[in-house]
Amino acid sequence: MQKRHELVIYEGTGHPGVGSIVGLSNAEIARILGAGVILVLRGGIGYTYDRMAMCKSMFDLAGVPLLGVIINKVVPEKLEKIQYYLSKRLAQDGIEILGFVPFEQELGYPLLSTIIKDLQAELLSKDDNIDCPVEDIIVGSLMDIEKLQPETEYLLVVSVSRLQAALSNLQTIWARQKMRPNLIGVMLSGPKSPDMNELAFFEAHGIPVAKTNYDTYETIVKISHLEVKLNTKAPHKIERAIELFSQHVNLDRICQLVGL
Numbered sequence: 001m002q003k004r005h006e007l008v009i010y011e012g013t014g015h016p017g018v019g020s021i022v023g024l025s026n027a028e029i030a031r032i033l034g035a036g037v038i039l040v041l042r043g044g045i046g047y048t049y050d051r052m053a054m055c056k057s058m059f060d061l062a063g064v065p066l067l068g069v070i071i072n073k074v075v076p077e078k079l080e081k082i083q084y085y086l087s088k089r090l091a092q093d094g095i096e097i098l099g100f101v102p103f104e105q106e107l108g109y110p111l112l113s114t115i116i117k118d119l120q121a122e123l124l125s126k127d128d129n130i131d132c133p134v135e136d137i138i139v140g141s142l143m144d145i146e147k148l149q150p151e152t153e154y155l156l157v158v159s160v161s162r163l164q165a166a167l168s169n170l171q172t173i174w175a176r177q178k179m180r181p182n183l184i185g186v187m188l189s190g191p192k193s194p195d196m197n198e199l200a201f202f203e204a205h206g207i208p209v210a211k212t213n214y215d216t217y218e219t220i221v222k223i224s225h226l227e228v229k230l231n232t233k234a235p236h237k238i239e240r241a242i243e244l245f246s247q248h249v250n251l252d253r254i255c256q257l258v259g260l
Contacts (some may be wrong), residue, residue, distance in 0.1 A: 010029070012030075014026070015058075016059055025062075026058075027059050027062040028062055030059065030062065031064050035064070036065045036066070036067040036257065037065070037067060038067050038070060038098065039052060039068075039069045040069070041071055042071075042073050043071050043078075044082065045082055045085050045086060049086065049090070056095075067254075067258070068097065068254075068257065069095060069097055069098065070097075070101065071086060071097060071099070071100045071101065073102075073103040074101065074102050079102060098253060099245070099248045099249030100248060102248065104244060106240065107228075107237055108228050109133035109134055109135055110226050110228045111132065111234060112130045112132055112133075112134055113127075113233065115134060115187070116130060116187075118222060119214060119219060119222060119223075120212065121187065121211055122212075123208065123210045124194070124209045125208050125209045129185075129207075130185070130208050131233045131234065132185075133234065135152045135154065136149075136153075136154050137220065138155070138158075139157055140162045140163065140165070140166035140216070150182060151182075152182060155186070157216055157219050158186070158188065158216065159216055160189075160192040160193065160211075163188065164198060181207065184207075185207060185209070185210065186202055187211070188209065188210070188211040188212070189212055189214055189216040189219045190216070191213055193211070
């Protein structure tokens with residue numbers, strides 16, 4: 001591959017120490033390949049610097065050069081502050097910052113299909129619309145009517161026994177605000193199976209329904225811990241990520257650092 005291309009990018013998995021159990025950590029692999037490293041760090045100040053210092057120590061131990069860092073997912077309101085303090089501190093260490101990439105909420109939305117897979121849920125309807133992003137969650141038993149936003153696409157998480165009550169509340173909201181049903185999907189929780197007649201409304205509106213054996217609390221916790229990654233099922237996300245990196249990362253400088 002190196003003979004066919006001017007540049008080969010190797011993506012490490014997790015932190016620099018992953019793989020140490022078999023003597024092939026990310027740092028060791030980089031040493032074997034003779035590759036320099038660019039660290040991608042989550043935006044912040046203290047946490048970000050601490051993380052950098054920890055990661056750099058393993059690369060230093062392996063004799064792998066740190067070419068620079070990219071600060072990713074920076075909260076836009078804190079961008080100026082983070083740029084000032086991190087740039088000042090890292091300059092003292094002789095570490096080059098290659099870009100500050102702002103956080104974009106849309107890229108963090110999980111696809112409904114990803115949630116279904118992670119929960120090992122059974123899809124009870126057609127799979128036509130399961131590759132849509134979930135922007136927020138409605139918990140059927142804790143529904144706050146005043147906080148629902150008409151423009152947000154929600155996933156309804158509710159136990160089978162509370163499904164009809166939750167749907168009735170939502171229908172009241174939709175009728176009052178004269179809006180379309182803004183559910184991207186329904187995740188039924190618990191061991192009980194639904195009567196398929198109870199799903200008629202969702203089928204009529206093309207809203208996917210799935211069922212997991214986890215209870216509602218466990219379902220919410222698992223979704224909140226879900227690590228969202230870009231994949232080919234959401235090409236618009238990939239395009240937006242490319243735009244962000246093109247705008248906020250010094251790609252010309254990276255090419256210089258690797259000798260292109």
